[in-house]
Amino acid sequence: MFFRGIQLKPPDYGPLHQLAAAFGSTSRVVGKQLRLESCSLHPLRPPHPMPEGDTLRRAAATLAPVLDGQEVTDIWFRMLRGHRPRAGQHIERVHSVGKHLLIEFDKNLTLRTHLGMSGTWRVLRSGASVPRSPKLRIRISTEAGTALCFSAPTIETFVRGSEPSVLANLGPDLSEDEVDLAIVVERTRAFAGSKLLAEALLDQSVAAGVGNVFKSEVAFLAGVHPFTPVSELTDEQLHELWSIAHQQLVTNRSRRFRKTTPDTVRDDHFVYDRFRMGCLRCSDAIKYAAAGDRTERSTYWCRRCQARPAR
Numbered sequence: 001m002f003f004r005g006i007q008l009k010p011p012d013y014g015p016l017h018q019l020a021a022a023f024g025s026t027s028r029v030v031g032k033q034l035r036l037e038s039c040s041l042h043p044l045r046p047p048h049p050m051p052e053g054d055t056l057r058r059a060a061a062t063l064a065p066v067l068d069g070q071e072v073t074d075i076w077f078r079m080l081r082g083h084r085p086r087a088g089q090h091i092e093r094v095h096s097v098g099k100h101l102l103i104e105f106d107k108n109l110t111l112r113t114h115l116g117m118s119g120t121w122r123v124l125r126s127g128a129s130v131p132r133s134p135k136l137r138i139r140i141s142t143e144a145g146t147a148l149c150f151s152a153p154t155i156e157t158f159v160r161g162s163e164p165s166v167l168a169n170l171g172p173d174l175s176e177d178e179v180d181l182a183i184v185v186e187r188t189r190a191f192a193g194s195k196l197l198a199e200a201l202l203d204q205s206v207a208a209g210v211g212n213v214f215k216s217e218v219a220f221l222a223g224v225h226p227f228t229p230v231s232e233l234t235d236e237q238l239h240e241l242w243s244i245a246h247q248q249l250v251t252n253r254s255r256r257f258r259k260t261t262p263d264t265v266r267d268d269h270f271v272y273d274r275f276r277m278g279c280l281r282c283s284d285a286i287k288y289a290a291a292g293d294r295t296e297r298s299t300y301w302c303r304r305c306q307a308r309p310a311r
């Protein structure tokens, strides 16, 4: 992991002390973590490294105390598309839908960010100094603190009532407590009926929130090969797949570190990022297909636990 030009190579945690010195009195090293005044960094386990629906729920919950109902005292953007919110405007609320974070300002203006593969939102307490970073994209200050967004590839505003199609076409949000999975199954047939399962799970117009980590994990937990054509799956199988995705996203909303395995299992994932490692159920080597091989995104699976569909 790189941070402010210093590479952290586990298990050498010496650089953490360099970082602590760089941050001054607002930081300290505790074990393997650098703790800043308002956040902590861990060189081995970045929290929610691939933003998915659960990440965005957590981000909204973190930002709410600083932004909800507050007047903007200072605001700065890099690479904003659309009308620019100004200091003096009020923020009505911050929330997430699927993998989108929405900050609603007065005058019907909403700021949408999509974090892509590695974007993050963080919060600083009021008065804390903002770290210099070429990755900083948004800074919003209120009397309650400052919200910072790093590395987000999509930053745009729109007038409420004229939502961009990427929001207007979203399927049910699987990070909600209650989701009508029958509708999700119907949408799978309608919008992804000719796709492979791995593609359908990522299709945000079918259901919102699943990203590349949950995609592989959900297929494993259901015992279905990720490259099974949707047309070969029964409605019951699709219902179970989406039910698992829903459970996983809701469970991980409140976790600092995403974990798809039971608490009794040390590994955080069954198959994701475990290429050639032993399957936690059958010990067979985990398989991997790179992005662009069978589908647009990389995929992991166990060939024993997730048998290929008969041709």
Ligand SMILES: [Zn+2]
Pocket (backbone or CB within 6 Å): 279, 280, 281, 282, 283, 284, 302, 303, 304, 305, 306
């Ligand atoms: Zn297995």
